[in-house]
Amino acid sequence: MTLTTETSRRAKSQPQAKRARRVEPMHLIFLVPTLLVFTLCITLPAVMGIFFSFTNSVGYGDWDFVGLSNYALMFTDPAILKSFGFTIGFSAVTVIVTNVIAFLLAVGLTAKIRARVAMRTIFVLPMVVSPIVIAFVFQFLFAKSLPAAATALGIGPLEETILANPDLAWISIVVVTAWQAIPGTMLIYIAGLVAIPGDLYEAAALDGIGAWKQMQLITIPLMAGYILINVILTFKNFLNAYDIIVGLTGGGPGTSTRPVAMTIFSGFENGDYAYQMATATVFFLITLAIALLQLRLMRGKKQ
Template identity: 65%
Template sequence: MSAPVAAAPPLPKPSEVTGKIKHKKVRTEPIYYLFTVPTLILLSVGITLPAVVGIFFSFTNYIGVGEWEFIGFSNYKVMFSDPAILQSYLFTLGFSLVTVIVVNIISFLLAVGLTSRIRFKVVLRAVFVIPMVISGIIIAYVFNFLFSNSLPALGEALGIGWLSESLLGNPDMAWLAIVIVTAWQAIPSTLLIYIAGILSIPGDVYEAADIDGASKTQQLMRITLPLVLGYVVINIVIGFKNFLNAYDIIVGLTNGGPGTSTRSVAMSIIQGFFGGDYAYQMANATIFFIIAILIALLQLSMNRGRN
């Protein structure tokens, strides 16, 4: 005759388990503070504190040295009626919008090609990222020579009138040269992000699409593009932020000319610092900072709503 089976001990109630977990204290390892605190200190001293000081001086008549007086919003009122400032904002926003579109379209198409089954794709990836490691001012001086000498000479030899003149000397076309050079340097970093996004897509998805008879174009539009949409938003936000701060390439190509047709907001701010308009340009920098933040928040909110 078999022995009676002992009854299993009662399981704890969910409330008891939840209560124990809820009241358990999580201890933070001191090593995390070792990495976090110095970074916060450097960030505060190197970025936050100067920004706060600059915003304060935007309400004064400070020229960079000597005494100053508090003048309220006078710098901001003058800035909104200054045609040179308005022109710099118009150029910067237009240039940034066109460049970010050009860069993302070309980078995405290159990423699709460099992740497909083509020969020497590893070598081609290395070649395409070379512009990323070259200084912007060096790139600008090289292209300045090409636009000012090589291309006009080629245009004269071929009898092409519009190519015989330098784009950099044309007030209506100089911005196009800046877009070309800026895109040439910015495409590699954007390309790497798109390559990472495309490679993160499982291959089973494409195999299933092949079995269903989907063409390469249909796979691109209905699989690749929707699945890398998050990477598109990242590239747009990063690219737009970088292009808003365009400075070195513009200085090397046109120095803001002809006239002031290609002067960016960053150029106006920096030149004002050295020209005795410290407080006035700090007001300009404050407004520019607010605009950049609003644009970034708008882009991120649009992506959040899509998801």
């Protein structure tokens, strides 16, 4: 009798569970404005841009199909290849700098030290400041303050601003970009460090394992997922760097620090609409590949 009652109760609850999982029509209605804006402002322009990359359009007026001519020219254009090389190289270096410093800061700010909560607040401040404002502030520091201080202290190599040096200007971009990106990256690392059970460290200490060995055997292995997330997210973000570079170096000296985004925009102004849309399409495919890699790696971590 008990089994029959239980079976009957489960049978009645199944339709209720299905109804509970069903999405209410009103929820879907609220998605319509967002989908409409996304389609009109992002999806449609992207599709049109890919279409015009196979033409000779200058952005208006008549145009003709030219097939893959724009793509063939792009892969032999030294200016385009240089901008791709700078963007990828700058992104790779900044990813390493950002993640190493953010990880070390996260370890320090989760340790048992005084005023660690206040220090976390201070370190997060760069994240809420506009990139273009940060760029102009650091541009003044690199162009005026640092050379003046170097002159007063007799430090010869720094008496001239590195912003005017084609071989060193990229260093200033790495410094400023990392300075703003570190807080957000650090917060993710702090979340991971806080989630590690303290019993593991206590047991390791009882076994005579020092702090450095604990870092190697406990912290880094358990933080592998968070490190992977930060590396991929920061790399994707740095590929799209624009504001800080515009405010700091303007892509100069010459074109030594010009990223892909700036090359594309400058081409629009010079009537190379279709040609730069081909560049933007290739750049989009690279970013998409990184996003798919992220999803694949994260799915592997969950499994």
